[in-house]
Amino acid sequence: MIYQIPWIYTPARTVLAIWHQLTKTPIPELANCSVLMRERSRVEETIHAIQRAGAGSLQVIADFDMTLTRFAHNGKRVPTTHNTLDSQLLINEDCTRKMRKLLSIYYPIEIDASLSVEEKLPLMVEWWTKVHELLIQQRIRKDMLAQAVKESSAMLRDGYKVFFERLAEQQVPLLIFSAGVGDVLEEVIRQNHVFHPNVHIVSNYMDFDQTGVLQAFKGQLIHTFNKREGALSHAAGLRELQGRPNVLLLGDSLGDLTMADGVAEPQNVLTIGFLNDQVEERKESYVNSFDIVLVKDETMDVPNAILRHITS
Numbered sequence: 001m002i003y004q005i006p007w008i009y010t011p012a013r014t015v016l017a018i019w020h021q022l023t024k025t026p027i028p029e030l031a032n033c034s035v036l037m038r039e040r041s042r043v044e045e046t047i048h049a050i051q052r053a054g055a056g057s058l059q060v061i062a063d064f065d066m067t068l069t070r071f072a073h074n075g076k077r078v079p080t081t082h083n084t085l086d087s088q089l090l091i092n093e094d095c096t097r098k099m100r101k102l103l104s105i106y107y108p109i110e111i112d113a114s115l116s117v118e119e120k121l122p123l124m125v126e127w128w129t130k131v132h133e134l135l136i137q138q139r140i141r142k143d144m145l146a147q148a149v150k151e152s153s154a155m156l157r158d159g160y161k162v163f164f165e166r167l168a169e170q171q172v173p174l175l176i177f178s179a180g181v182g183d184v185l186e187e188v189i190r191q192n193h194v195f196h197p198n199v200h201i202v203s204n205y206m207d208f209d210q211t212g213v214l215q216a217f218k219g220q221l222i223h224t225f226n227k228r229e230g231a232l233s234h235a236a237g238l239r240e241l242q243g244r245p246n247v248l249l250l251g252d253s254l255g256d257l258t259m260a261d262g263v264a265e266p267q268n269v270l271t272i273g274f275l276n277d278q279v280e281e282r283k284e285s286y287v288n289s290f291d292i293v294l295v296k297d298e299t300m301d302v303p304n305a306i307l308r309h310i311t312s
């Protein structure tokens with residue numbers, strides 16, 4: 001008599017399904033209707049692997065504008081760090097008009113799904129260069145920045161406190177990698193009381209003269225599509241990030257995906273993309289590029305749920 005061992009005859013697909021069931025990640029937020037995933041099983045396996053390795057192997061790399069900050073609030077766009085400088089305290093009406101005109105020309109190019117990165121690259125350099133030149137002409141005063149941020153409607157995503165605080169408690173380094181203006185970014189997180197010692201920033205910093213007047217921008221320009229270069233030249237050298245091969249990456253642009261390129265021998269990288277604008281046009285490329293896509297989600301709920309699970 002031949003005894004049949006049931007699992008030998010179980011089709012491979014069923015075995016896989018059982019395996020997924022056993023290792024299933026208990027993160028109910030991943031079932032939210034704003035969440036899109038190309039390959040749910042890969043997401044779950046990566047989260048599981050990062051959790052097993054523990055908080056000591058993890059680093060978080062996040063873009064700032066429209067990733068850690070909200071895209072819109074009450075139907076109005078929330079200003080980016082550059083647009084926060086659009087304040088009567090810092091720049092005159094003519095400069096305001098010119099900056100807004102540049103935004104209306106170049107932002108649609110930045111997010112245009114029909115253009116390649118190669119086509120966008122020189123235009124982004126053009127945008128940033130023109131805006132920085134305008135700002136320098138305004139002789140912006142360093143001591144007015146804090147007040148300008150206070151009076152602005154700059155706003156971090158709902159749930160930001162939990163996000164920053166959990167990372168600080170668990171001593172997980174948070175690299176904020178922004179093509180925005182570092183001085184403004186710092187002021188936004190300082191005024192929201194989340195500029196903890198585990199936070200590191202790579203961004204465009206203002207260079208003030210001895211009297212505190214803006215005279216230039218420091219170092220190599222960072223724009224949306226050259227973050228790889230910044231990752232290799234700056235982020236890779238940060239001592240606090242070394243020996244942490246697991247990465248949670250958050251961004252809102254396809255250019256943000258290169259922010260982890262400076263990580264030496266990465267093991268498990270989970271990427272989350274906020275898809276804020278031009279949703280239908282960009283959905284496919286976002287789903288093909290990020291592990292998790294959050295569609296018009298103004299909260300940190302999903303990253304927070306993943307962090308809760310990873311660091312529990």
Ligand code: TMP
Nearest residue numbers: 064065080082083127128131178179180
């Ligand atoms: P991020 O890397 O922190 O997202 O910052 C870059 C964003 O800043 C990018 O999406 C375009 C935006 N931006 C403005 O809103 N106004 C400007 O004048 C410039 C140069 C960029």
Ligand code: MG
Nearest residue numbers: 063065066252
């Ligand atoms: Mg951004």
